[in-house]
Amino acid sequence: MLHRRIYQFFIIYFLGLAALMVIKYGLSLSDYVIPSPAEIWQTARRFFPIYFVAVINTLSVAILGHILSICLATIVGIIGRLTIWVGSFIRVAAYNIQAYPIVAVAPIIFILLGDGLSSRLLIAAMICYFPLLLSFIGIFSEPVYEIEHFFESTLKMTWWLQVKIRAFENINKLITVIVGSATLAMVGTIVAEFIAADAGIGYSIRIALFQSDLAKILVALFLIGVCTSLYLVWLEWIGHLIQKRWEIPEGG
Amino acid sequence: MRPQQRKKLGYIFLAVLFFTCIYSFSGEVLAQEKEEVAYRLKWLFNVSVVGDLWADVNGNFAANGLQVAVKPGGPERDAIKELELGRAQFGVASADQVIRAVSKGSPIVVLAQLFQTNPLHWIYRPAKSHFKSPADFKGQTVGITYGGNDETIMRALLAKYHIKENELNLFSVRYDYTPFYQGKVDFWPLYINAQAPIIGAKLKKAGEQYSFVSPDDFGIRFVANSVVTSRQMFESRPDTVKRFITALIQGWREALDPANNERAIKTILQSDKETPEAIVRQQLPVTRSLMMPAPDFPFGKIDAAAWKQTEEIMLSQNLIPKPVNVEKLLKPPVP
Structure with missing residues (x-):
């Protein structure tokens, strides 16, 4: 699974790079507009260690932000599944918060929390939690009649049991949406770093943009792609383990 | 459709075609007049x-x-x-x-x-930070945009006056001026013609005095x-x-x-x-x-x-x- 995802990423990345080179040499553009392969290689050799540390920094924040958003979406999803006023209020609040573009909210976050870890974490969580929330609300508010009916008629149904039944019945959907939102966590962290932070690969990309250095950005994109692929593979592996553990053994 | 109606529609079509041609032609003529x-x-x-x-x-x-x-x-x-x-x-x-x-x-x-x-200057509060020459940057917190030309200019200024980077604190600057307003940063880069009147108005409102450092005055002509x-x-x-x-x-x-x-x-x-x-x-x-x-x-x-x-x-x-x-x-x- 790991090697397949990595080489698939390599194919996409190098196809993109090849397309850039076709444009560069087709239109006779200078290295200022699109860097030459030699320049990209030299930049990669020079900046790989620095950018690698920056990407690991970003990835660690993205993972924390992802965990935070999963917890948040689970809590809001469980409460939001209720048809009572609180449930509908939470859903409306969640939708409204998501409706604001993060670039508009970010300055307020940075004024309140500064440009350290907490701001990056919060922005990453804000960007990736909404798709999680939508799926979680959908899953937790969809009754599994054939099972829930038994517990309801025996008066043994509790809210916790209801959540467990619905999560168990939809475990594949939950894992898919968690894996899918991982890329958003990474994107969210990079956006946060780009807007206002002094660490991480988003911050490095910002500096490279100031210097009009596309070679640096291409190196950064390569490392982001590799690290995101690794994280996704790891998540899929965890999901696979959970599925195996929850599997009902044959014969009962 | 009756023949009369068909005829009417034909006239309308011809009229639309005629005016479209006239409009396009006149546009071309105008465009040809000016490069x-x-x-x-x-x-x-x-x-x-x-x-x-x-x-x-x-x-x-x-x-x-x-x-x-x-x-x-x-x-x-x-x-x-x-x-x-x-x-x-x-x-x-x-x-x-x-x-x-x-x-x-x-x-x-x-x-x-x-x-x-160069319109790029650094704003500071004279009541808080004394400034006569770049040597006065020592021990102060100076804002720069890493990767921006203000970083290049500040580094040139520091090099010219033999000030080492560890003799002052460089602060990574963003669009948000809060760290300067809060006094966390002593010198903040801005464009004196465009931004200074806006920032100055806010400082004045808060009853604060301000002044500017021009790198040009100290021999940095960037x-x-x-x-x-x-x-x-x-x-x-x-x-x-x-x-x-x-x-x-x-x-x-x-x-x-x-x-x-x-x-x-x-x-x-x-x-x-x-x-x-x-x-x-x-x-x-x-x-x-x-x-x-x-x-x-x-x-x-x-x-x-x-x-x-x-x-x-x-x-x-x-x-x-x-x-x-x-x-x-x-x-x-x-x-």
């Missing part, structure tokens, strides 16, 4: 582009047979890249952008220098915005280049003429609806002093020595791998 070019600015429409807007609005371009699409710039827009890609024929770029681009083989030339003094075009354009369409730069310089001279102050303010406000008029009134004279140091100053003059110094600074900070012989890029087609 169309695109001009990409460095930043959004504000006081720093008053002459560009003036030349467009007050007919300087049209009088020189040009129909110019004046396009605002921004952080993601790079005029030099647009010149190479053929999306613009003229543009505004800072000297460091030009030198960086040329060092990577970009075929561009400089036609005119807009700012004679060139700011200049008008550029591609070498191909310069060589293959010299007449267009000459007409463009003639119209542009005329526009700038008229816009910066104190006699035209009210019209210049009106021109800015037409395009920049976000900035209050009172602020624009403060911004314009500062811009004038940075671009026209004396009333009879030849607007757009290229300061070759300052360009040379800019190149040397960039070389010393390894921002370019080797000299680009900057003097070869400076091609003013004197109107």
